[in-house]
Amino acid sequence: MGKLIQLDHLAFTYPGQTKSTLNDISLTIEAGAFVTIVGATGSGKTTLLKQLKPELQPAGEQMGQVRFHNQPLTALSSVASAQQLGYVAQDPQTQPIMATVIEELAFPLENLGVDSAAMTMRIAELSNFLGLDKLLHQTIDSLSGGQLQLVNLASVLALKPEVILLDEPTAQLDPTTAQNFLTVLQQVHDELGITIILTEHRLSRVLSMADQLVLLTAGQVTYAGPVSPGLRQMHQTPELRAFVPPVPEFFLAHELPVRPLPLTVTAGRQALQTGNWHFAVQPAATTLKVAATPLLTAREITRHYENGSAVLRQLNLTVNTGDWLAIIGKNGSGKSTLLTILAGLQKPQHGKVRLNQQIVWKLKNGERLAHIGYLSQNPTEQFSGETVIAELTAQAKLVGRTDIDQAVQTMLTTCHLTRVAEQNAFDLSGGQQQLLGLGLALMAQPELLLLDEPTKGLDPDTKQHIGGILQQAHQAGLTVVMASHDMDFCAAFATNCTFMFDGQVSQPQSTRTFFTSNFLSTTAVNRLLRQQVPSALFWQDVRLTTKGGELQSNNDDNKLTGA
Amino acid sequence: MNVGTLASTSFFSQVHPAVVAVYFVELFTLLLVFNHLILAITLFGGLLGISCWYFSRQRIVGVLKGIGSLMAVIVLFNLLLNQHGRGLLWRLTLGPITFRLTRTGLLYGCTMAILLGAMILAFILFNGILTTPKLSYLLFPVVPRLAMLLTISLRLVSLFTQKFRRLVMLQKTRGIVVTEGSWGQRIQKTGRLMRILLIDSVSSAMETAVLMEARGFGAHKRSHYQTYAWQPLDVIFGLSGLFLFILIISFRWRGYGWTTDVYQMTAGASMDWWLVLPLLMFVGLPVLGEGVYRLWEN
Numbered sequence: 106m107g108k109l110i111q112l113d114h115l116a117f118t119y120p121g122q123t124k125s126t127l128n129d130i131s132l133t134i135e136a137g138a139f140v141t142i143v144g145a146t147g148s149g150k151t152t153l154l155k156q157l158k159p160e161l162q163p164a165g166e167q168m169g170q171v172r173f174h175n176q177p178l179t180a181l182s183s184v185a186s187a188q189q190l191g192y193v194a195q196d197p198q199t200q201p202i203m204a205t206v207i208e209e210l211a212f213p214l215e216n217l218g219v220d221s222a223a224m225t226m227r228i229a230e231l232s233n234f235l236g237l238d239k240l241l242h243q244t245i246d247s248l249s250g251g252q253l254q255l256v257n258l259a260s261v262l263a264l265k266p267e268v269i270l271l272d273e274p275t276a277q278l279d280p281t282t283a284q285n286f287l288t289v290l291q292q293v294h295d296e297l298g299i300t301i302i303l304t305e306h307r308l309s310r311v312l313s314m315a316d317q318l319v320l321l322t323a324g325q326v327t328y329a330g331p332v333s334p335g336l337r338q339m340h341q342t343p344e345l346r347a348f349v350p351p352v353p354e355f356f357l358a359h360e361l362p363v364r365p366l367p368l369t370v371t372a373g374r375q376a377l378q379t380g381n382w383h384f385a386v387q388p389a390a391t392t393l394k395v396a397a398t399p400l401l402t403a404r405e406i407t408r409h410y411e412n413g414s415a416v417l418r419q420l421n422l423t424v425n426t427g428d429w430l431a432i433i434g435k436n437g438s439g440k441s442t443l444l445t446i447l448a449g450l451q452k453p454q455h456g457k458v459r460l461n462q463q464i465v466w467k468l469k470n471g472e473r474l475a476h477i478g479y480l481s482q483n484p485t486e487q488f489s490g491e492t493v494i495a496e497l498t499a500q501a502k503l504v505g506r507t508d509i510d511q512a513v514q515t516m517l518t519t520c521h522l523t524r525v526a527e528q529n530a531f532d533l534s535g536g537q538q539q540l541l542g543l544g545l546a547l548m549a550q551p552e553l554l555l556l557d558e559p560t561k562g563l564d565p566d567t568k569q570h571i572g573g574i575l576q577q578a579h580q581a582g583l584t585v586v587m588a589s590h591d592m593d594f595c596a597a598f599a600t601n602c603t604f605m606f607d608g609q610v611s612q613p614q615s616t617r618t619f620f621t622s623n624f625l626s627t628t629a630v631n632r633l634l635r636q637q638v639p640s641a642l643f644w645q646d647v648r649l650t651t652k653g654g655e656l657q658s659n660n661d662d663n664k665l666t667g668a
Numbered sequence: 669m670n671v672g673t674l675a676s677t678s679f680f681s682q683v684h685p686a687v688v689a690v691y692f693v694e695l696f697t698l699l700l701v702f703n704h705l706i707l708a709i710t711l712f713g714g715l716l717g718i719s720c721w722y723f724s725r726q727r728i729v730g731v732l733k734g735i736g737s738l739m740a741v742i743v744l745f746n747l748l749l750n751q752h753g754r755g756l757l758w759r760l761t762l763g764p765i766t767f768r769l770t771r772t773g774l775l776y777g778c779t780m781a782i783l784l785g786a787m788i789l790a791f792i793l794f795n796g797i798l799t800t801p802k803l804s805y806l807l808f809p810v811v812p813r814l815a816m817l818l819t820i821s822l823r824l825v826s827l828f829t830q831k832f833r834r835l836v837m838l839q840k841t842r843g844i845v846v847t848e849g850s851w852g853q854r855i856q857k858t859g860r861l862m863r864i865l866l867i868d869s870v871s872s873a874m875e876t877a878v879l880m881e882a883r884g885f886g887a888h889k890r891s892h893y894q895t896y897a898w899q900p901l902d903v904i905f906g907l908s909g910l911f912l913f914i915l916i917i918s919f920r921w922r923g924y925g926w927t928t929d930v931y932q933m934t935a936g937a938s939m940d941w942w943l944v945l946p947l948l949m950f951v952g953l954p955v956l957g958e959g960v961y962r963l964w965e966n
Contacts, residue, residue: 187884204800211893216884221894
């Protein structure tokens, strides 16, 4: 392997900012490497990635140099850049521009003037390799998020690039779809020898594929090298600790001397067996007592699309006051539709949803807002395009708060948005937008809060923060219903969980019962320790024992970890 | 109006886009050159039949309900405005105002309404068969920039529509309910929604533009992927359509199916019947093609 990309003392400052986003970054990326860049929100991951392709470089002041094949990147022509450096964005919807899959695959080839016969060969080869051959004539609009991201990857691959840059490519996908995408990516890397550079928050799967880990803290590279030592450094760095995936975190937190650190459940089980380590359950913490008064009831809900396909089929659900119910299911299982119906934002064709005996969609909008808070999976759809403070103030007025200024200031502080109070809501980072959305939903101090994928695309720290805010509101009496495919978040915070499948929900169970009885949909630690401690969901749930069961170790009380 | 696209296994959807385009040019021409009721009914009936064949009947019934009201309005206006026609059927005098229901007004109104309905059905069929990729394929050799612009616009319009629907639903949480309040308030709220939609769309469109550039858009003279090839059936279909079109137009050239003076209009002249069969054959050519295609199966 030779040096493919070199960054020499690279620094970058956005216009109008005094503090640089990237500071003195020197890094070498070998040809054929699989590089994962990890950093907290605002650490400069995306900015760094965008410095590696001329068309993506944002406006601002750049110092230092990026070299590609030992030539300055600036000397690369547009054609060469398009051909050799591919880029896949976070949101699968932003890249496609054509109407059908086959056209989308042909688009980059047409841009470079490839003739039709060569295009046919390239598209045939690519669609077979990536399993897109059955989707070729489907319209882009009809594809799921996972399929769309695969088409985006294929469209980039069509030009036979040397490097593919990916900016959190699985952030918008559910875990299974993300897993499938990453498997394809690994195939692309292993079989085609293409250099992969990606930024990611969910590291469980990615790290087992990577051969180089780059840690970025406040715009500076604090580590670049093999994965295992990098994970140890992450665990020692407070702002990156939450990013450590559950399996290696288990070994690090219990100070089990394993080298290299296991990254998968199978490797973890083997390490436990080799080390002959045994664990016993920790005494359970006191749980919140949940009242059994029904607050929200959904009866025989049926909702189908115009084309006749059913999304919800005679669905029944009861949410009691004080519940924190997590509805777990894949993308497209109907979770979002159910939540909008529960919120009274749309009506089902059949069935009724009642909040305290009142049908939700018959409530006046103001009345509904006072009782039910709702946060969409894309919070920008609930913004007005004003500054953060103006958005919160408008919502406080709308819901009839008398202490407007105080309520707004409290919410800014709670959501850590004071620093960006004067910024436009659309210019915030994804995590900040989610926090603002939550702040807007909580402004009315509702009795019921409905959350659609509240942790989608967020880094572990922001997840932890959102979990904390919700936990506080829940303890104050808020009932929460959230749709999510984030197992760790649901296991850490929800009191009850249910599965959404085939247009219906299963009988809700207490969170621990739900996750310990599940075989696949459970936490990584549960899968790791199932044979020893079936009730364990997190590393904090167990303590290391000797063969006699004597206490060996335990510490820390952080609950949610990177997943 | 769009009721879907034709199944990719159907004969008509496999015909070369250029042949299909010529067929529709001929069809729209025929819809413009006749003003006799018999022929209007023939064209409307033929198009209705072919639409039911290719699309879901439920959707066509939905479309008919939509265009039915439009057709009724056209008939009504023609009845109101054609007060001096021949053949008085009914008279109503209310003070100084006298309303005359004439046979000319009724005939002309019905003919125009039916031809408009037929035109809408033809457009639905056109949308269902000449999809964006086919249109883009046809336009690319002539106006490549327009072809690209058309493709991009259609994708963005689709995203725009989806986003607007979601905003209408989700902005209720911010007090924007377009179905509540006075008309003034509703217009104001819709304006606010459009503003949010614009801000959101511009920001994602800019990202899309960067990603287009990242994939080499504008870096080189573009080529075009040729997805369609000529087949013998294209020639047979094209020539059959052309033959029928020329035949019908030659009849029209001799004055069949057209009355220049509105006051002379009748439901149809006896010689109009000569045109019914060729017209039905022309409109039903795709269905005839389907039959031949199926007979041709191994």
